[in-house]
Amino acid sequence: xxxxxxxPQNLTAQEGEFITINCSYSVGISALHWLQQHPGGxxxxxxxxxxxxxKHGRLIATINxxxxxxxxxxTASHPRDSAVYICAVWxxxxxxxxxxxxxxxxxxxx
Amino acid sequence: DSGVTQTPKHLITATGQRVTLRxxxxxxxxxxxxxxxxxxxxxxxxxxxxxxxERAKGNILERFSAQxxxxxxxxxxxxxxxxxxxxxxxxxxxxxxxxxGYTFGSGxxxxxx
Numbered sequence: 001x002x003x004x005x006x007x008p009q010n011l012t013a014q015e016g017e018f019i020t021i022n023c024s025y026s027v028g029i030s031a032l033h034w035l036q037q038h039p040g041g042x043x044x045x046x047x048x049x050x051x052x053x054x055k056h057g058r059l060i061a062t063i064n065x066x067x068x069x070x071x072x073x074x075t076a077s078h079p080r081d082s083a084v085y086i087c088a089v090w091x092x093x094x095x096x097x098x099x100x101x102x103x104x105x106x107x108x109x110x
Numbered sequence: 111d112s113g114v115t116q117t118p119k120h121l122i123t124a125t126g127q128r129v130t131l132r133x134x135x136x137x138x139x140x141x142x143x144x145x146x147x148x149x150x151x152x153x154x155x156x157x158x159x160x161x162x163x164e165r166a167k168g169n170i171l172e173r174f175s176a177q178x179x180x181x182x183x184x185x186x187x188x189x190x191x192x193x194x195x196x197x198x199x200x201x202x203x204x205x206x207x208x209x210x211g212y213t214f215g216s217g218x219x220x221x222x223x
Contacts, residue, residue: 033212041198043214044112086153097168098143100153 003027006087006101013108019074021104023087026068034061034072035086037103043086046072077108113137116201116215124223128189131218135182135203141165142184143204143212144176148197159184160206191222 005024013019023032034046047054047061049070054061058077063070074081087101113136123129135142144156146169155168159178170176173191178184188195198219202212 035214041219042216043200043202045202045212045214048211088153097158097166098145098155100155102152 003099004101010105017077021072023070025089028092029089030092031090033088037084079108082108112213114215120219122221131186133184133201136213139203141204143202144186145200146197196222
């Protein structure tokens with residue numbers, strides 16, 4: 001079992017829909033990151049969370065440390081949101097390193 | 111432009127060869143991270159440097175090495191290249207270590223033939 005699991009793997013939505021991508025992890029973490037990778041390959045860091053909730057424009061990220069779960073929400077989705085969304089966790093202790101989920105491929109259609 | 115500069119953007123080389131990938135972090139950032147993204151393995155963390163010192167190590171092969179220089183730029187050296195080393199190699203930088211937002215470079219696409 002991977003240390004970081006994302007669901008769904010693939011998601012197709014129509015423009016305007018509310019989207020939720022989930023991330024569950026099994027290790028102790030000091031932070032969780034949400035990344036966006038566009039079809040051209042470039043990666044953008046969206047959020048870094050260690051607790052609670054963060055919002056940036058139409059994007060909202062939440063984390064529940066007790067349940068080891070995070071969600072990324074996109075409100076009023078748009079075709080330009082089409083990308084791969086990747087969850088990554090920074091582990092704690094001597095094995096501290098960044099571990100990535102396999103990503104969620106989102107396609108938003110008109 | 112993210113502020114993190116990676117060169118070269120593309121590299122094609124033969125098996126057994128050695129290459130060097132370069133990363134200049136965003137101005138003011140002290141941490142540099144290297145990642146590998148291959149089709150079958152996804153994104154993997156390779157190594158982190160902070161202000162010239164190795165800070166964390168991930169799934170980096172012994173054939174690979176990295177360093178961060180006094181001017182904070184970093185180089186990733188890949189030797190005895192194999193076909194399976196073909197991947198996108200990303201560099202990212204952050205102001206501190208670990209728990210801060212990263213800025214990614216646009217990556218170096220390495221093709222080993």
